[in-house]
Structures are given as C-alpha cells and as structure tokens.
Amino acid sequence: MGIMSYLRDRMGKILAFVIGLALLAFIGSEVVHSGSSFFRGDATTVAEVNGEKIDYKDFSQRIEASTDQFRQQYNQPLTPQVTDYIQNTTWNQLLTGILLKKEIDKLGLVVGEAETASMISGNNPDQQIQSQFADETGKFDKAKLNQFLSYINSGKVPAAEFERWGNFVKNVIDSKRQQKYVALVSNGLYVNSLEAQDDYTDKNKLANFKYTVLDYASLPDSKIKLTDDDYSTYYNEHKGQFKNPEETRSFEYVSFNAAPSKQDSAAIKDQVEKLAASFKSAPNDSLFVQINAETKTPLVYAKKGQLDPTLDSTMFNAAKGTVYGPYLAGGKYKIAKLIDTKVGPDSVKARHILLNPATEGGMDKAVAKADSLKKLIQGGKSFDELAKTYSIDKNSAVKGGDLGTFGRGAMIPAFEDAAFDGKAGDLKVVKSQFGVHLLQIESQKGSSKVVKVAVIDKSLTPSSETQNAAYAKAQQFLATVNSDNFTAQAKKAGLAVKTSDDVTGVASSLAGLDNARPIVKWAFGADKGAIGDQVFAVGDQYVVARLSNIKPQGALPLEAIKKQIEPAVLLDVKGKQLAEKFQSALNGSTSIDQVAQKAGSKVTPVQNIVFANPVLPGSSAEYLLVGSIFGSQPNKLSAPVKGQSGVYVYTVESFVNPAPLTNTVREKQQLSQVLAQRTPGSLLDALKDKANVKDNRAKFL
Template structure:
C-alpha cells in the first residue's frame, strides 16, 4: 500500500518526466535526421521573399481558392497528384509575383489616388472587370445597374458579406492597376532604334551561300575516349554559370515491392462479376443496375462507331438488342457489357434553347412550369428568338435567339443529347439537367448512322489484404535488415533492382517510377545523405524503401555534384578537341576547303540561302556557332575548326546575297518593339526572382 500511495502522490511528476524524456528523444532524433532544421524551421511560414514572410494560413487559403476555381473550370475533374502539384506551383508563383512587384511599386512610390480609384469604379470608363459584372440584356455595360448596386452598398440594408466581397474586389483592382503601372513604366523605357531595325532586317533577309565539311562526334566511339579529371575540370570551369541551382534538389535510390493483385485476387474479382452477370442479363433497369454495381458510375448514352473501346466496338455494332458480352479484362478491370439499344440517328443537330435557372425561378417545379408556358407561347406563334432574348439565363446564346449551333454526338450532357438526337425537326422539348431547365427546339438534323447504347459494369482488380500484408512483410523485413551502409548488398541479396529518382524538388508529387511519391519526397528532404527511410512507404500498389543518395543545395553546384550529369558533354568536348586537331592537321598547307576535306577524309557540302535568324543546317540541327562564323567571314577564306552541336566543322563562304535596302524602317521598328514588349513582362519577373532572397518551405507543409 505504501508503494501505491507513493505512486498516486507522485503520478503527475512521473508522467511529466516520462513525457518530457519522450519529447526530448523525439526532438533529438529530428535534429540528427534533419540537421537541426526542427529548431530553425518556422511552423507557420510557408516561405519568405526578401525578408517578408508568407504565412501558411494565407497561402493555404489562396491554394484552396485556386483549387476550387480549377474544379469549376474543369467540370469537376479529379485532382491527380500532378494537378495538385501544378495548382500549388501556380499559387506559389502568384505570391512571389505579388511580393516582388509590391516591393518595386513601393520603392518607386507608385499609388492609385482616390480620384483614380473613383474613376476605376464609377467613372465614364470603369475598369473592364467592373464593366463585365454589370451588363444589360444585350451583354453591354449598363451604368445604371452599377450605380444601383453602389447605392445599395451604401444603404443600411447592405449585406455585410457583400460589402466584404466588394471591398476585396476593389483592393484586387487597385493591386492590378499598380502592377499595370509598373509594367507600363518598364515597357515605355524600351526603345528600338534604326540600327536595331536594320540589324533585325538583315538577320531575316540577308542570305549566305557557303560550303562546309564536318567530322561527326559519332565518328569516334565512346569506348575510345578516356576522360580525365582535367577534362571534367576544364568543362566545369568553362560552363560554371550553367550549374546554378535555384532551389535545393535531392536524389534518392529506392527498392519497391510490387503489391499488384495476385492470381487469386484476379480470380476473385472475376468470380464476383460472374455472380452478377445473370441479373445483368435480365434486369429491366440497366441504368440503375450500372449505378449500383459498377465502379465507374456513368450515364448511359448513345455512341457512334469508334467511340466504344476497340474490343466492344465491332461486337456491339453487329449484335442484337439485349446481347451481353464478358466478363473480359480491360485496363485493369473485369467488365461485362450489354447492348441496351441500337438505332439509326442523325450525325449532327442544329438547335436553339431557352435556359431557366431553377434557383432564380423558385425551384425546379416552377422552372418546369415556366418552360411549359413558354412552350405554349411558341406553339401559339410567339417567336422563339424573342422569348430566348427576354427569358434565357444564358445571355450569350439568348442574345443570338437561343442559338446553340450545330453539334455532333458527345458534345452535350446525355439528357440533352437524347432529347436532340432522338426527336425530329421542329420538336419542342423540355429537359431538366445539370445545366438547369432547358426548353429546346430542333431546327435541323443532318446525316444518319447507327448508334448504340451500351451498359457497362466494371470491377477493378485490387490486391486483397492477404496479398498486401504478405508484400508489406517482405518490405518490412528488408528494412529491418538495413544497418546504415548495406543497402546495396541487401538489395542484391533480395534480388531487388535499385531505382534512382534524380534531382527531385522539395515539392515534387511524382518521381520516376512512382506516381504519388509525396510522402517519400517529404522524408527525403528531412534526411541526411546516405540515410535510409525509417518506414515502408505505400505508393500505389508498391511498397517502397528509400535511401538519400545526393543533396544539391541551392546556389552554384560543385563539380562533384554535377560530374555524372556533365559526363556526356565532357566526352563531346574531348572528341571535339581530337577532331579539331585532325582538321588543323588537314588545314596545314591547304588553300581550299576541298583540299581540307580530302586530307581529313570527309566530304564538302554546299549550302545556299541560309539566314542568320534561322541557323539550321539542313538535315542536321541548329548550329549557332557555325552559322555565326559564316556571317562573320570573308569570301573564299577557309575557317578554323568550329566545334558545333553535331560535330566539328570547317566552312568557306562563297558569297552573300543582300536584300533590297530598308527604306522605311517604321514597320521593322514596330514589329521588333512589340516582340520585345511581349517578352519584357516575363523577363522582368525572372530578373526580380533571380535577385530576390527567396526561401521556399512548402515541402514541410504539403
């Protein structure tokens, strides 16, 4: 009892000590694994631009907004790891652009004054974004609607949410205006003079006629080239500026254990779909059956020849109604298919519509009733175009009398498509669907061909828990066998291929061989070089154990970090020296390019009408050094060896063909100025990013 009493009295202290020791151990482990980044990191900062922090909360709110916009614009497209990575990268670049431009705008003292702001909102020519929000029935800007809305915002009845949204909208307009002013300052400072115009004109129109001889790099086998440390150093020092790493990159090696469905798993899925096949054959409601039993929930629609997968296309177009096919294996799923209907149908339909928004009409029932009333008016002689203009919620088509244009199959939602393609010219039909309630009129049907409606039920192959557990156990056993430096040996012992994911960024979602590798990448960026993963990662149908192999910090990379990367270029450089020596020997005592080619064992190729602006050797590739040398040469002079892209060249200029004199350079100056102005915005942002001190911590959060 004394011991129990002691424990009860001291339990709080004991727990505190135990928890403290555990936390200290966790922190110590994190420090060892990530080089003290645990202490240096900021748990609320996604990044930093020139000392200005980007809060996680702000970035994540913008990221959510961008994600929702993408979903709306893509029609609910599923977000793959690649798409998520793209949205995140785009959002990050938006933040960078704003921070960098705001600093320059502040430095220059650019502002949007109160009078200017007022003019942007309610002046004679408001900002285009405002004009697009307040339009009349013809789609033209309506100042009365804008003034009515502004008056409402100033009244006591104004909704706070609307006020806040309007305030944010105006702030965004001002920000865009300031950025526009800054870019205008930049573009107004660009100038194309007459000499620039003359040079550009000659580069595009002056023709060179010359001969060349070449010794290809492929003429020397790679096995005959032995690279030395000096070869690497020479190439590295000459191209050092090309090895600047904007962001930290890491490479890791990994082994994977395939947890794909086994033969037993495949047989189980096939048995599962065979069990529902009899009911599938006899069901009277194919659409409902598909929705209940199929992994892919798709609406049944008529399809023309070539729209079905190849395995079904020829079968279903020659089958009788009610015919079933399968089970068959396709794209990782067992499937069964049934021919629901077949008919001869128009190839295209021209139609017009009046779209009613149920939310604006007080519900679907009221929208349907209104559509029925409009249908009766049209049947009684009221012009369809007039009603479309006055009542359609789709103002763009309403202003054109409801014109939908001419459409082929597959361009519309199934309900609307069925109504148009299964009716006849002149029919008026009411359709309720995802687009709202539509009153449609078929104006014209063209062509005719057979179409089929096929019900499809699919069951994807998936590994069973037994399969997954067995493969995971193998991966876990491999991980347990690692002791720090035996990764290669253990992989060889287990018969596992070591795969490489090279130069991975901290925000990468996929790497070579792994579709959704986000967790592996996050681990790699917390770990030291040479360490192996502390867990088995589940990536799709694979279990992965990894080891960090290379860390390339931001900044100019050392030779050791790029040695493997530059090896092919170093080999080309060494071959270039050998072939140049061969040409130099041939040039000794030779007065013509034909003599050089004969001594070097190559041939002479004549070329005509080559322009500086398009430095391509026909049948080869762009050869900037070669064509540049041509346009800097004198006629009938044999050049020194030129190390190009495909080999080492020697050239001899025959003549130039000069274009007609440029008498009016206004057009040339204008075209060149426009091209420079178009590039300037992106180049300005690139320059600002290059000079900025940017810290990117996204890999810690996403």
C-alpha cells in the first residue's frame, strides 16, 4: 500500500484511473505451472481476439494492480460478488479496447502532439485530467496541475512514478482516439423528414378502441399437455432468439450445513468470557489486544458513530476501565474495554514533510533532520519551500506539504494522535511506518467527546467435530449417487435439490453459494450427467453436485433449451386454444359485445392510446395488440391477437390525428440525440458480434 493510502490526494489515484477496474479474479497458482496438461497447449494465452493473443502475464499484472486499487479505494475485502462484477466489466473493457483499436488503426485516426499538449495543459484540459487535479470541492485546480507538471518535468521523478504518468497520458490519448471514432460513426447517421414525421405521429396520434380479452390464467397449467410438436413449433418460430453468446453450464446440488452449532457458539463465548477478567486488570491494553484479538487494530480515539452500534450506545456513557461483553457482532464474539475519554477537535487541517529513514541513514538521522527542519521553520524559513525540496511525499510536496482537512479515522494512528492532540501552530516530529513526518497543525475545528476503546474478538467458527460430521454425511451421500439416481437419493435422504442454471466459466459466486469457484471449475471440465469428483467445501457448506446441462456457444439446439422455453411454449399453446375460442365467437358476430358474450368475457373501452406508449390502463405493455390497432380500419372486428397477458379481439372506434407538423427541425434533433446515445453501445455490439473471440479465462481461475 502506498504512502498516501492514508494521507489522501495520493498519486495512486492517477494509477487507479489508468488501470480502472480489475481484470478477472485472482488467478489460481495451481494453473500457472508450465507444461500443465490443464492448458492443453498454450499455457500463457488467456484469450484471443481476432488473432490477437492476450498473455497471462499481462492479465496477472492487471489483476494485482486493480485489486490493490479496489482495496485502497473501498478499504474492504474483495467479495465473490464484487469479483464477478469486476471480471465481467473489465473483460468487456479489454475486449472493447482491442476491437476499437483495430478499427481506429484501419482509419488512421491519431492524436497529434499539439492536440495532446492541449488535452493535458491547455485552457480546457481533457476531462480525465480535470478529474485528477481537482480541489476539495471537486472543481478543477489549474495551479495544482501546473505544480505537478513542473514536478514531472524536473528530472527528479522516480522511474516508476514517471512510468505511471506516461501510462496515464497514453490512456487519455487512447480515449480521445475512441471518441473520434465514435464521433465519426455518429456523424454519419442522418434523420430525414419522413422519419421525423413518423416519430411525431407515433407520439401524438390517438386511438380510441374497445377490446375483450381471454387471460392466459383462465386456462390452468395442469390442463395443458405439451407435446414434442408444441416445443418444435415454438422453437422454429423463434430460432433466432436462441443464440448463446458464450458457453454455459447448469448443475444441481445438495448441501450439508457445517455452520457452527449451538455447542460451538457456547464454547467460543466461554473462551471470550474467560478473557474478560484478565482484560479488566491488564496493565498494557495494547499488548493484550495484540496477543489475544484476531483483528489486531491499533487503539485510537473515536467519535460517536464510529464504533460498533452496540459499543456506540454503551461506551460514551461508561466509566473508564469498563469492560463490556461478550457480545455477538459480525459473526464474532467480542469484549470491549474503555481505555480513555476526552474532548477533542472534530477535524484538523495540517501539512507535513515526510523523510525516508532508509535514504537518511537510519531512523535517528531522519529524526535529527526533521528537528533541523523544524528549527529552520521556527526561524522563519518557508514550510512550503522546504516541503517541495525535502519531502518524499511528492503529491503533497507540490502543494507545500498540504494534506487538506481530515477527520478522525482518515490517517494512520500515530499521525492522527499527533494532529488531534496538539493545537493550531504546533510543529511535531512523528514516526510512522512510512517514515518520519514533520507535522504542522494549521487549524482545528469543532469539539466533541471521543473515546479510546480496545476490542478483543474471536470468530464464531465450527468445531472440527461439527465439520467432520457434516463432511461425513456429504461423503456418504456422494458414495450412493450416480447420474441417474441423484434426485431420488436426495429425496430419500430428505435433502433439498437446488439448481444453478446457465453458469459462465468465470463465475466466482452462485445463488446461495459464495466462493464457489471450485464447483464451476469442475463443471467446465465434466461431461453432462457427471457427479462431482469430490465433496466441495463452499463457505460453511459441503456440496455434492451433478452437471445437468451444457449449452455451447452459438445456436442452441432444442434439447438444450427445452426446459428454459417451457413457460413460453405453455403460453403459446394456451394462446392457440384461446384464439380458437375467440374465432368461434367471431363467427356470425357483428359487434365486440356479441363476441364477448359468446366467449364469456367482457368489453373494455380505452381512450387516447398512442403507438409510442402501448400500455393499457390497469395492465401491462401490449406491443402486438397496440401495433395491430394502429394498422387497422375503424369499426371492424379484429382477428384474435396473442398478447402478453392473454388473447385479444378489438374494434377501433376512431383515430385522432395530431396537428400537422410544420417544422421537422426539432423532431430531427430529438431523434438525432437518441441515435447519438445509442451509437456507442450499438457499435460495440456489432463489433463484438463480428469478432472471433476465443475466451480461455475459465482455465486460469
């Protein structure tokens, strides 16, 4: 973690922007061994896009950097759900970049030196530049940018930092090239007067009609017996919808709970209770925490709202030395001790000069140098100039060491204690894990009670007996099942069979199962019907799985989606039966009322429906129905129309045409804006659909 992870406005923000979101998840070390048969050939290619290989080394570097970026920005662990989101988002970003670059290079689109200079340091820099050099209010600070550029051009920048800046600038240039390409395509789109007129009519022409409907729900599902011909007919009519963008697999599983039992919970609580007496009389609370706590956090002052809710309502009214607990919070038993209380400032504005003991000849010499700088400042030397000259924290150095205003919890403990315990104008020499700071407190604001609380925690985990018992049951079940009797054996054992459908090869978590990567990895190496080759440990569950279906990439056969389309086939069959009922009612009828009477339905009048908003009052959108209405003649009974909720018959009473459109300019502008908004997404979808992508990411997870 970089120096300014805690000290704000760090150069790491620029690095974070360059790298963006994470690529995939952590790649398991077991698959990187050279020559592993798992790779079946090329052991370094994660994916191939139109012949361009994406190397594993590049992937792993992006993964490490982006994972660090996430943790620095959000200060929380990388959950399986977040990992899945990062994987999918960043894969699409990488794929998009490769596809766009190929098209951009074909056209020879470039960003020249003068344009680059203008984007970085001109009167109106690129938005990415502006966002990185903003003040505390979020407004672009040109002086801040100029200070940084002077530092970059000074020739004193460490190589790694200079490389990061170069990568950032390259990213800005690449983004500009992409913007030019999208603009080129967008500018080639044109909305003519006829399209403008049609759009105006669609949004303003009114239809008044009556309809009668037979709801699909009027036919019980149990009364419908689907045949193979029903499935085939529906599949052939909708074949274009069944194209799988990537291979997916489905499996069913049973799980055996290995969560902590009541006995486990009582045993852990008893351990914590025994610690409470010793904690109360401990002479060194910090050392006691380091020895006994699982989460070894430093002891710092906290204001109300920063503690666990349970402690927040207890410690601010307790006497010094009070020990509270055990209490259960976040899956852990905890005890807490009130170390101290006092009244202190809410926020501090400060600046610092940071010295590196390694380059100063040791900690003692770094402290001595900080003392010398302190005397120079007390003698009238400019803190601003000394910070620019001596501080290794270059991001704050270019601002005269300014760290801005920060509240409790924003800085490392040693630095925070010094900043909040002093008074405005103090100069303090502070040692931390990052080096030696010469801290100047510029101002302090607010005043409130703060408490220092020490916490001992023990996780609520299952005992080995609990785990062994659950694992033994899972192993016993695994020994009794095969591809044909999985469901029957589960039912016999009183176990619920759960399903996970259409899982992608890079999924890390599944519904009800976090950290399920081992199951997914097995599923993508197994044959349909296979039983898991082991009992999978997933969180506090032991899982036995069966691979139930494989959907290959591309056009899917009927058998692969038969279960998936069953609800739609059911509605289709119901629709045909209800349409036949309406067709019988239409024979000899001359009005919508007669049709409704024969069919046992009712007539509903509707006023002022427009084509652009096909929603029936009190119902849902009915695209086919409303589309059919606007293509009909008034005062004629329609044929049955299968809609979303049921089968309809209608008669149009009248259309009300809008006032003539005399000026199409405004309509054209509105349509053009809609086209411009859709262009980037539609363009990328077209490029992805055309691309030849070989995605091997699942092998590296």
